[in-house]
Amino acid sequence: MRVFIVHAHHEAKSFNGAMTQTAQRALLAAGHEVLVSDLYAMGFDPVSDRRNFTTVRDPLLLRQQTEESYASEHNGFVPELQAEMDKLFWAEALILQFPLWWFGLPAILKGWVDRVFAVGRAYGGRRWFDRGVFAGRRAMCSVTVGGLAPMYSYSGINGPMSAILFPINHGILAFTGFTVVEPFVVHGPGRITPAQRSEYLELYRYRVLGLASANVLPGPNTADYDESLVRKAGISPADDQDGSRVPAARRP
Amino acid sequence: MRVFIVHAHHEAKSFNGAMTQTAQRALLAAGHEVLVSDLYAMGFDPVSDRRNFTTVRDPLLLRQQTEESYASEHNGFVPELQAEMDKLFWAEALILQFPLWWFGLPAILKGWVDRVFAVGRAYGGRRWFDRGVFAGRRAMCSVTVGGLAPMYSYSGINGPMSAILFPINHGILAFTGFTVVEPFVVHGPGRITPAQRSEYLELYRYRVLGLASANVLPGPNTADYDESLVRKAGISPADDQDGSRVPAARRP
Numbered sequence: 001m002r003v004f005i006v007h008a009h010h011e012a013k014s015f016n017g018a019m020t021q022t023a024q025r026a027l028l029a030a031g032h033e034v035l036v037s038d039l040y041a042m043g044f045d046p047v048s049d050r051r052n053f054t055t056v057r058d059p060l061l062l063r064q065q066t067e068e069s070y071a072s073e074h075n076g077f078v079p080e081l082q083a084e085m086d087k088l089f090w091a092e093a094l095i096l097q098f099p100l101w102w103f104g105l106p107a108i109l110k111g112w113v114d115r116v117f118a119v120g121r122a123y124g125g126r127r128w129f130d131r132g133v134f135a136g137r138r139a140m141c142s143v144t145v146g147g148l149a150p151m152y153s154y155s156g157i158n159g160p161m162s163a164i165l166f167p168i169n170h171g172i173l174a175f176t177g178f179t180v181v182e183p184f185v186v187h188g189p190g191r192i193t194p195a196q197r198s199e200y201l202e203l204y205r206y207r208v209l210g211l212a213s214a215n216v217l218p219g220p221n222t223a224d225y226d227e228s229l230v231r232k233a234g235i236s237p238a239d240d241q242d243g244s245r246v247p248a249a250r251r252p
Numbered sequence: 253m254r255v256f257i258v259h260a261h262h263e264a265k266s267f268n269g270a271m272t273q274t275a276q277r278a279l280l281a282a283g284h285e286v287l288v289s290d291l292y293a294m295g296f297d298p299v300s301d302r303r304n305f306t307t308v309r310d311p312l313l314l315r316q317q318t319e320e321s322y323a324s325e326h327n328g329f330v331p332e333l334q335a336e337m338d339k340l341f342w343a344e345a346l347i348l349q350f351p352l353w354w355f356g357l358p359a360i361l362k363g364w365v366d367r368v369f370a371v372g373r374a375y376g377g378r379r380w381f382d383r384g385v386f387a388g389r390r391a392m393c394s395v396t397v398g399g400l401a402p403m404y405s406y407s408g409i410n411g412p413m414s415a416i417l418f419p420i421n422h423g424i425l426a427f428t429g430f431t432v433v434e435p436f437v438v439h440g441p442g443r444i445t446p447a448q449r450s451e452y453l454e455l456y457r458y459r460v461l462g463l464a465s466a467n468v469l470p471g472p473n474t475a476d477y478d479e480s481l482v483r484k485a486g487i488s489p490a491d492d493q494d495g496s497r498v499p500a501a502r503r504p
Contacts, residue, residue, distance in 0.1 A: 046359035061263060102365050102366060102419075103424065105362070106300065106362075107300065108298075111360075148480070150480040157380075157381065168356075230402045230408055
């Protein structure tokens, strides 16, 4: 299997660093191929605008998607983005490795998505979800979280992790066609014992080696939706797994 | 009222640009004070690491929150961040103006949050939600979305906007104590007629002028949670408004 790890932590000695090293070693030892984009080490620029392109479709008005479509047709992405796109298309499995910052991706990783997942390459022309560009490939979030698990439960003050990761799992990964593997979440790596850290890393090693058969989150089936992309009558929601649907009684 | 608009769009002639200009003019004309941080125009750097600080707590291992706490105690934030913090503390109302990119904040705005909402300044010591640093102040997302409303409904393929904005409304704004105003969402500004654009801007003008009395999203009350930050028995969830809770039958 060809695995692409996008790593978004600024400290190599961090638990995130240990996780990516563990994954890389385990996968290579098992005969898989691995590429890592270490965004901080690369000095990756997460700001998306005209800097993404060598081409210009409209010099007067910057419409990002218009420029992305044009660049897709004219091979007009700057080399640093084209290189990331090439890795993404090479990969059969994508791992996003990051600490949860403000209930989301660190900006350096959000900007990697903003810039690399361009119209015409990662989506467009109703290629999404099960008809998405990356259909048949797997993707997984591997996340460290400062707070402990109870506060991220359904009764926790922060809300469930499935709701927090919904925009990423559903809106980025499932949207572009990936089969989304259950996230691997480590709580409070800064507060646990060395033995617990080793145990987490061992669990992570198993998860990564079993990526091809790990549990996945059900995603929507486009055939269940009408032309307006609204679920057809009689079809029940396919992906309540995300925790993002309100109880039926509260639906408007 | 003192209003701080954080604006995250690269094209001044965009609908986002028109919204911020509309808000600024309307508020000033009504006698309010307004500050705008136009992140693209400022060349704001969204990458968070040691570049945030003039101080160093631990030169060998970068733990972001440790360095943030230390910088908070020793006035150790770089001037560009201190300036943003000053505006944030000055404001009685905060507006985040952005296009929804990949179901979230554009990286330049996510990084503004990552860097400006530092431990010791924006939160810390269990100052969160109703006990948060910004309690008594209001905040609102003002968002443009490429896709039309049906696909962002409860039956839509993308999921409801409340779930998509949950990490922002709950995890950033409510978490730090803001009273969160219902988001103002414009769908498909690039596809609507000039008359519809004017109508949206007029509605937005009313919303901004009525910010102090606009509908708010209920947030959690810390008194309802135990020491582990889990909801006490018998207390029903305070903020199902976010759409992020699964139906009761599915709760583990």
